[in-house]
Amino acid sequence: MKDAKEIYIATYEEMLEKIKKRYEKGVKDRLSGLQMVHDVLISSTEGAVELRRLLRGLRPFYWRLIEIEFSREEVERGLSCVAKARALARRLWRKYRRLLTILEREEARRAYVEGRGRIVSLFKRCRKGLVVLKNLVIFLQRLPSVDPNAPTLILAGPPNVGKSTFVRSVSSGRPEVADYPFTTKQIVVGHMDHEGVKVQVIDTPGLLDRPVEDMNVIERRAVAALKELNGAVLFLIDPTSSYMSVERQLKVLEGVAGLLRGKQLYVGVNKADIASAEQLEEAYRRAEEAVKRGLALKVYTLAAIKEEEASRVAAEIVSNLLRRPL
Ligand SMILES: Nc1nc2c(ncn2[C@@H]2O[C@H](COP(=O)(O)OP(=O)(O)OP(=O)(O)O)[C@@H](O)[C@H]2O)c(=O)[nH]1
Ligand SMILES: [Mg+2]
Incomplete structure (x- = not known):
């Protein structure tokens, strides 16, 4: 700061x-x-x-x-x-x-x-x-400097799903990416340009499906961002995870939805480049159920590792945010 x-x-x-x-x-x-x-x-x-x-x-x-x-x-x-x-x-x-x-x-x-x-x-x-x-x-x-008035896209989700990869693909933020859970331990801020508007992209540590009282210090930092910052939230899930089932990952989504105080929430089924058709289909179907239940607005399928895919998703979410700011 x-x-x-x-x-x-x-x-x-x-x-x-x-x-x-x-x-x-x-x-x-x-x-x-x-x-x-x-x-x-x-x-x-x-x-x-x-x-x-x-x-x-x-x-x-x-x-x-x-x-x-x-x-x-x-x-x-x-x-x-x-x-x-x-x-x-x-x-x-x-x-x-x-x-x-x-x-x-x-x-x-x-x-x-x-x-x-x-x-x-x-x-x-x-x-x-x-x-x-x-x-x-x-x-x-x-601590990173966060501008409370800039349009903001916050990445959230379970550990190791590709949040930091997404932030690196779309913004100037340079969070570490690694193939193990809890790589990101702090809030990281990056910036991207959206049609001439400077947008903040915020990376958060991974969350597990447990109540806030049981969370460790690292998870609590993610909760602070999700609760207190204004903006839209993109919640990523990993359909290929051997670490956490899609069902459990969507339990985390339910917890997150409860923290957002009305922020726009989107789900991204990530790692589409390596997921099997069945894995993608199951993850998409379950995520769509969350949309039907009114928890999230829309489900995207993407590979965060591919810059143009991540940027397309980010641009759509940010345009919606700018059209209907919170
Ligand atoms: N093939 C493929 N791998 C991906 C994609 N996105 C992320 N990964 C890989 O998944 C692993 C975890 O990525 P991260 O971006 O560190 O995940 P994270 O959600 O930030 O993880 P934490 O900070 O630990 O919560 C890394 O090995 C990435 O290279 C993707 O779209 N496709
Ligand atoms: Mg990370």
């Missing part, structure tokens, strides 16, 4: 290190020593303020992804610890600045040590929180 790339969160240890380095360079007197400590702590925690601002404006899709790996309470606790520390540090700095200008010798020295200790310990209390926030920022930096 682009906005997160400009944020840096320093850990408590990094802040201490910075203070130590400044001391080594030398400080003029106690007053400027204390000011330096205060300034380093405040400037090093600007990142947490920016993060707080970023999180306030974050869309539900990102929150859902965050909540898969982080506890929201822990994040909030970290943010408010830093906000409190900054506010109190400013107050203490003003208080001890005044003391240092009126006290003399031993009293001034004591006030200096006490003030510095109190200011630093405010941030020591946030030590754990800062680590959480630092990890959160790194996590956000690695």
